[in-house]
Amino acid sequence: MRLYLILLMFFLFMSGCAQKISNKQELLSDWQAHLDKQARWKANGKLAFISKQSPPSVNFTWQNQGDSKSPDFKLKLTTIFGTQILALTQTKSSAQLDYDGVTYLDVDAQNLLNRLTNLSFPVNDAANWLKGRPQSLNIKYDEFDRIMLASIKDNQGENWQVTYNQYVKKNGVWLPTKLNLVNNNLKIKIKMQIHSWQFN
Template sequence: MLFRALLTVLLAITLSACSSLTPEPEPITDTDISWEDHLARLQTIEAWEVTGKAGIRDSKTRHSASLAWQQQAEFFNIELTGPLGQGGARITGSPRGIEILAAGEAPIYSNAPEALMEERLGWRFPLNDLPFWMKGQPAPGSEYTPVFDTNRLKSLQQNNWQINYLRYTSRDGIPLPGKIVLNQGNLRITLIAKEWQIGAR
């Protein structure tokens, strides 16, 4: 069903691994910076934009889409386009409420985004945590278990999710994730960022 496929991709904000999406990274030159200093720098980044592709895979389904994600503090605007330009969709809002516009579907409004995902998809995605994980930092307010590589996260366990950082790129001299894989049970989420933009345009 088109709605389920688009909603799955839209709410998961994920990316199927594809070698053609490998970005041309800037050299990462601050390998001597401490994790504490790197984390402090990430915490100052509230406005950013990522473009790439999105996808999700579980034991029964697999979906993908091109992705343009703009974040301003807790507010976001995410646009997705399916393969060959089909099935466009957009989601706007914050963890407190969302609006979903999908091609060929009536608009959907909800002030309980995670409950909507559980109702429609059968699993609850950590919408509050994802913008932090995307930048390569633990989400605040809950315990986590990190593994570091060169003073950056190599992996992270938090809120029953396993997050693996397989590659970093650099934007304005700041290392940011280039490829992320998230796992929970049979659900596997992968994100490859083709381009990062820091700050509001």
């Protein structure tokens, strides 16, 4: 009985320590401005396309080097078995799509994606909306000043609604881990789950 009480007190103590450690992560006072300045980062996760023309679920990696004014990124989609579906790269002066064993070139990544694949995905402003900072005049916030709902428009003129369902606190800022994109005109819904964030 005494051993049981000792063990119980030990586990309660350890759980209390774990709770303190998990709550030790504090927000920067200007976390939104700090996050807006972050241009070099990487996100990994899953995409689920709810449409007839698109694959149901894929893994994605987004490697970002720029912002919406000067986009510089690489998007890679793979199957659950690791087989590459496509790799889309945008630099300041050109875009490249590696898809179905063929390399395509253009000046705009969104044009390549829409023209040559069955996937519709607002990539050009993803440097902002993917990290929870969309450029929009139609935004709803929660009690922590995190964006919960926003309307964005891609460079093809398509309207998208972004819903942020879950955030995680990392490096002093809030980062989304679950979000949905909906395009009612194209009848597309995309569910995203972000497993990891890395900032350089």
